[in-house]
Amino acid sequence: MTEILMPRLSDTMEEGVIAAWQKKPGDEVAVGDVLCEIETDKAVMEYEAYEAGVLTEILVAEGETAAIGAPIAIIGGAGDAPAASGAESGAESGAESEAQAEAPAASDAASDAASQGQAEVAEEKAPATVNASASAAAGAGEQEAAKVPAAVGA
Structure with a gap:
């Protein structure tokens, strides 16, 4: 199990507020997945x-x-389950087993539908005028985000 610690996101940061959790306990987590949004004094x-694994427990709630x-x-290993009471755990594991058995077929169908949907949306979209400074800022942020997982895995 790995404790996720509040990071220092700026030189002046002393504390952070969890603005929103993007993952819930029990969710699979891969290296580079966004866990949460953290509000600092500036952004x-x-x-x-x-770390990859399963989000087993959230210790600091949103806000x-x-x-x-x-x-x-x-974050625990792939076999770790989120903290729950015994009654809830037994009921959930039965439902999870059934959901996992159905997941591969549903996943294939969903990915086929998603590919077709993306192709249709791409055809429908017309070129848009974009503020150059806003798109440059967004592009720079995406490039930075893309670099982090590669550097961690190297």
Whole structure:
């Protein structure tokens, strides 16, 4: 199990607020997945996972503040389950087993539909005029986000 700690996202940051969780307990987490959005004194930034596994527990709820270095969540191994009471755990694991058995077929159908939907949407979209400075800023952020997972895996 790995504790996810509140990161220092700027030189002046002393604490951060969890603006929103993008993953829920029980969700699979891959390196580079956005776990949450953290609000600092200057901006709201996405926090990416540096470990793969399953999000087993959220320690700091949305809207709560945590000091730099304080644990905000726990990621366990692929076999770890989120913390739950015994009655809930038994009922959920039966439902999860059924859902996992059906997931491959549904996943294939969904990906086929998604590819067709994306192709249709791409054909329908007309060229749009974009503010050059806004698109440059967005592109720079995407490039930075793309670099982080590659550097971690190297």
